[in-house]
Amino acid sequence: MSFSTSSTESFGCSPPNDGEECLNILNSTNDLDANSNEVSLTKEATPANEVGNEENGENNDIVIQKAKRKKTSHVWDHFIDVELKNGTKKWQCVHCKKNYAIVASGSTSHLKRHLDEVCLVYKKKRILSFVHVPPPRRGVDIADAIFKCLKEWGIENKIFSVSVDNAAYNDKCLKELKVLFSRHQNLVLDGKLFHVRCCAHILNLLVQDGIERIAEIIEKVRESVKFINHSEARLRTFSQIVQQLKLGGKKLILDCPTRWNSTYQMLSVAMQFKEVFPRFQDREPSYTTLPHEDDWEKVEKFSKLLEVFNAVTNIISGSEYPTANLYLAEVFRIKQVLDIAAQDESNFMRDMAKAMKTKFDKYWSQCNLVMSLASILDPRIKMMGVNMCFPLIYPGDEAKKYIEYVSNALNHMYKEYADVLNERDEEGSSRTSVDQNILMPKKSSGVLSQMAADVLAIPISTVASESTFSAGGRVIDSFRASLDPSTVESLICGGDWLRVLHGIKNKPKVKQVPIEIELLL
DSSP states (O other): OEEEEOTTOOTTSOOOSSOOHHHHHHOOOOOBOTTTTOOEEOSOOOGGGOOEETTTTEEOOEEOOOOOBOOOSGGGGSEEEEEOTTSOEEEEETTTOOEEEOOTTOOOHHHHHIIIIIOHHHHSOOOOOOOOOOTTOOHHHHHHHHHHHHHHHTOTTOEEEEEEOSOHHHHHHHHHHHHHHHHHSOOGGGGTTTEEEOHHHHHHHHHHHHHHHTHHHHHHHHHHHHHHHTOHHHHHHHHHHHHHTTOOOOEEEEOOTTBHHHHHHHHHHHHTTTTHHHHHHHHOTTOOOOOOHHHHHHHHHHHHHHHHHHHHHHHHTOSSSOOGGGHHHHHHHHHHHHHHHHTOSSHHHHHHHHHHHHHHHHHHSSOOHHHHHHHHTSTTTTTHHHHHHHHHHSOHHHHHHHHHHHHHHHHHHHHHHHHHHHHHOSSOOOOSOHHHHHTOHHHHHHHHHHHHHHHHTOOSOSSOHHHHTBOSOOOOOHHHHTSOHHHHHHHHHHHHHHHHHHTOOOOOOGGGSOEEEEOOO
């Protein structure tokens, strides 16, 4: 379960009194300090500042004090002034402790570049809590545990959206959370963006439907690879045949059955050696799991389908860059692939595509505001993505209706943000339609940038890419399960924060890694 927080904190709530960090971003003013207009008189002056008075022979030594600017850039929320042992003063990132030279002009461009491109600690998510919820683990119980955690962190008024997988209890949990949060803040668009379904989990369900229909053939390929890898003599025989046929492949892959991306790798690599397996059987009579010619045709077509799912899952499951703006394009990509497969000449592919499209329509037949608004708020795409993709995803009349629905939601959201920001800034922002304000960026950039910051920060996947391919559940091993729940929470959360702090990636378990078998060439 992943949370996205709002940069405008709480809609409908009075602004906080403790400096209000978000105003540093919204109001990039260059106000002078209260003392900036003061002129100080000193008794000592440099020659450049000496003014001669020929009448009385006295010098009026006047030194004009330079005006000090307030630090209005948001980067100062992430950097502090430090002094090294040798006396040199530096700006230090509070996240990764990296030091940067102090620029005399006060420029912060290199600090912004550090936050955007270098400091992964600042950008990465954290596990805030790992709580044991006793059986029967109803949706209401999970909602209470989540709200308690957020209240302890003091961020119950800052939640913008919650991303969950498609378990039934999550629907009940989100319904309860929506009620609780609506009492503490006004949710954006009346909560229409609050519940986000994990896109990667939906893709996983689609793939599993396809794998079930080709399970027997996959098992033949898997057993064939196991048989060859069982002894060096068999591997040497297989390698000799590869050399005789002058094939380019140099390895076989044995998949992890619970990770479908490794199954895709195994099938795509085995396809390179489909001419080798029959010849290998001639030399090894005990080899009995040879896939037939028809099987290889099905493997080839299914592998091409999995190739697209594999690429899309890798893209939308990234944790170091925004993914919400990619949502619409990748869903459209999946829709196109399934439509093509549904028109395939083979009954096998048509039946598989039909089953997968049924699951696709279950989750994406209705207009998804998150993927639509995120695409529009990407300045490279704007309305072009919706106008191009919707007529191809939905029937004609529905496409027009959904485009109008998204446009109205965008304008409504803009007005909500403008109202909140106007309360915090007397100058405010223009409150006309979005289309007009796009033509007047100076008046609308503040509102649109806040909308983009909040919507594009929504995680459309609840797990990292290395976990989305797994059909197995995310469970605690038997050793940790025997510990006290508070100890488990300390280990899980502490390990996650330390890995982020030091830039360490969590390695997959050995059992979940596919085995690469090098041929003896």
